[in-house]
Amino acid sequence: MSPRVSKEHLKQRRADIMKAATQVFIEQGYEHTTMKHVMEAANVSRGGLYQYFSNKEDLFEAILEEGLSEEAEDTGFSLEEAASPQWTLLMKLMFGEDGRPDTNMDPLAPSKLEFFITGRHDERRRTYGEKRYEMGVNIYDEVIKAGQETGEFSDRYDSGLLARSIITFVDGLALDHAIQPEEKVRLKEQSELFVEYLKMALDVSSSS
């Protein structure tokens, strides 16, 4: 009736496994990592690992969810700065806290792409992917819509369409960067150009 170890300990172990697994996924990609790889990286036995995650998909989804909630925290934080212009918010959403293009990309991004592309024929995975896509669109959509309502942005273009364009661009960049070395893709320059584009589409004259 009494648990043999504390809830804390379980949480911790689970977190440790996920951390180790994340590293493996980053290094090997989703398809090529095996539970054995994870076992070794996390210093846990087969049985031990399966106690926490029933398979690779389950494990990866846990990592995805974790990333999502972390992101949500950051975003929530950003959104509270209602004082700042929507443009600043938009830039922070796209490029992180410093709000301008750089060459950093989510190291797990390639594996995420793998996960959703190779799983596109699986009902569960597909639905999940669509849900995430929609969430992404919504976040950008809301910021753009807000800007358009205050008159900070032009409403010449549909906010949903612009939101989708941002996602497309980000996905395309992640994809190319997953395969090509950075200097061939020119991440930063491309991002800057895309920002130019957004400025045009939203009629933002903006400084810097």
Place this chain on the structure above:
Amino acid sequence: MSPRVSKEHLKQRRADIMKAATQVFIEQGYEHTTMKHVMEAANVSRGGLYQYFSNKEDLFEAILEEGLSEEAEDTGFSLEEAASPQWTLLMKLMFGEDGRPDTNMDPLAPSKLEFFITGRHDERRRTYGEKRYEMGVNIYDEVIKAGQETGEFSDRYDSGLLARSIITFVDGLALDHAIQPEEKVRLKEQSELFVEYLKMALDVSSSS
């Protein structure tokens, strides 16, 4: 010393297998198709199949190469119409013969993405992917450069960077479309918007 069947027959058989395989790859994706699937679709035995292709990777690359040379033919054809403005050429390159956005995508595109993403840690595959990326960049680069030289396009932006942006956009669209249903991605509208973007970047006032 004399071959048992004609060269033609061999070519034909090989072509048949590739055609059947293409269909399987479209339906199942790269990672999930097995040689067995192909055997069944092509009505050929295990031994027979391996006579023509030494493994799945070999088979898929053959299909890729074939697609590339077909494309090259089309492109070559387009480029000969030197009379037409570079803008028209650019649109044809992006959207095919009719030169304007539609909802058609290469049905093999998702498998191609899979192939290169999951193979990104394999030396051979990576190199091959880079080569193809470069070819893609070059095609667009040349058209844009030509247009800039004749003064048809503004040379405000680097042609290589614009070429890369086009690839990024196309890749992003292919990726999203591989995972999302068409109506969520809004392929056509996004493409039209992107064309606006290009017009801005190249200073093309153009009719349509």
Place this chain on the structure above:
DNA sequence: CCCTAAAAAGACACCAGTGTCGTTTTGGTA
């Protein structure tokens, strides 16, 4: 019409990865 070399067939051995299950260890509790 037979002969033969190449093409097609499919049985086979092998491997890598999976998830389960019986056993052992562990640490809080009484």
Place this chain on the structure above:
DNA sequence: TACCAAAACGACACTGGTGTCTTTTTAGGG
């Protein structure tokens, strides 16, 4: 200190896919 439920372990059986190898078939040349 002894107990015991849960946690951790790792051997195991199973599966699905691969590439090879031997055998059978086939079609063109003599």
